[in-house]
Amino acid sequence: MTGVAATDLPDPGSDPRRSMQRRVFVAGAGIMGSGIAAQCAVAGFAVTLEDVNEEFARRGLENARRALESAAKRGAFGAPTVAEALARIDVAIGLRRAEGADLVVEAAPEKLELKQALFRELDAVVGPDTILATNTSSLPVTSIASAVRDPGRVVGVHFFNPVLQMELVEVIPGVRTRPEVVAKATEFARALGKTVVTSKDTPGFVTTRALAVMGNEAACMLYEGIATKEEIDTAYKLGFHHPMGPFELLDLVGLDTTVAILDVLWDGFRDPKYRTCPLLRSMVAAGQLGRKSGVGFYEYPARTPRT
Numbered sequence: 001m002t003g004v005a006a007t008d009l010p011d012p013g014s015d016p017r018r019s020m021q022r023r024v025f026v027a028g029a030g031i032m033g034s035g036i037a038a039q040c041a042v043a044g045f046a047v048t049l050e051d052v053n054e055e056f057a058r059r060g061l062e063n064a065r066r067a068l069e070s071a072a073k074r075g076a077f078g079a080p081t082v083a084e085a086l087a088r089i090d091v092a093i094g095l096r097r098a099e100g101a102d103l104v105v106e107a108a109p110e111k112l113e114l115k116q117a118l119f120r121e122l123d124a125v126v127g128p129d130t131i132l133a134t135n136t137s138s139l140p141v142t143s144i145a146s147a148v149r150d151p152g153r154v155v156g157v158h159f160f161n162p163v164l165q166m167e168l169v170e171v172i173p174g175v176r177t178r179p180e181v182v183a184k185a186t187e188f189a190r191a192l193g194k195t196v197v198t199s200k201d202t203p204g205f206v207t208t209r210a211l212a213v214m215g216n217e218a219a220c221m222l223y224e225g226i227a228t229k230e231e232i233d234t235a236y237k238l239g240f241h242h243p244m245g246p247f248e249l250l251d252l253v254g255l256d257t258t259v260a261i262l263d264v265l266w267d268g269f270r271d272p273k274y275r276t277c278p279l280l281r282s283m284v285a286a287g288q289l290g291r292k293s294g295v296g297f298y299e300y301p302a303r304t305p306r307t
């Protein structure tokens with residue numbers, strides 16, 4: 001657990017030598033957006049969590065609350081920190097409130113056109129010094145950045161799921177990202193208690209490229225009848241010391257997101273190793289997306305937290 005309690009950190013704006021951002025706007029209140037909002041709030045940032053409608057934004061806030069409470073139960077921080085963090089998060093519908101943000105983290109679905117449209121809209125709202133970060137797990141940051149007038153302010157800041165528990169953040173400069181934007185994004189991630197690795201802007205970066213292939217290969221083995229999903233999950237956990245089996249992980253990530261990622265890898269490399277297993281596509285078509293839809297490879301009770 002790397003969650004850093006607000007009291008462990010200086011006020012992000014109190015030291016004039018620090019250029020760290022204070023007000024964070026998170027666009028997209030799904031699995032990742034809610035976790036990113038919780039993590040930023042715990043570290044003392046003021047956060048606006050945004051989605052396309054009130055139901056989704058409120059659900060995101062509820063998932064942030066559950067993630068914070070679970071982290072407190074695990075001993076990451078005390079109950080007062082949960083209350084303080086929640087008091088720092090407000091919700092919004094639409095991007096207008098990004099106007100006063102020092103940093104925007106986009107966590108909308110993994111579709112290039114959708115992200116480009118969102119960044120185009122953000123470009124018209126935010127001030128000249130706002131850093132625009134994308135939490136994309138596979139799309140070229142350079143392509144997302146091409147939607148704004150100043151691509152030098154756009155950077156990939158890739159968090160991992162569940163955000164409060166995972167130590168890593170990948171920082172991905174696009175071709176035109178300014179070095180000071182990369183430095184500020186790195187400083188921001190470190191202020192959240194994360195360890196940063198920097199990757200070149202190629203499809204899937206360092207982590208997703210490997211992870212997607214592993215999950216896809218497991219789905220292919222199941223599709224071919226090599227073993228049951230339980231046996232495959234057990235084999236990965238006990239044979240490789242992975243904390244979760246591939247099907248548990250696919251359900252956590254979301255099968256729609258996984259298929260979108262494999263499509264990005266295929267588009268980027270045209271290598272057959274990124275050919276999506278038909279089982280994954282048919283499960284997505286059936287709405288079996290994993291935890292977030294209540295059923296994927298496994299079934300989840302209605303109130304299972306998304307983060």
Ligand SMILES: NC(=O)c1ccc[n+]([C@@H]2O[C@H](COP(=O)([O-])OP(=O)(O)OC[C@H]3O[C@@H](n4cnc5c(N)ncnc54)[C@H](O)[C@@H]3O)[C@@H](O)[C@H]2O)c1
Nearest residue numbers: 027028029030031032033051107108109110136137161253
């Ligand atoms: N799920 C993971 O494990 C994981 C891990 C790392 C990175 N990511 C990346 O994070 C991003 C979000 O993934 P997720 O799993 O949270 O998806 P999700 O489907 O859980 O959430 C996406 C949210 O974005 C909202 N949204 C859609 N259009 C929007 C718009 N125009 N403006 C604002 N919000 C909008 C949706 O209503 C939804 O609530 C993707 O780029 C994904 O690749 C996901």
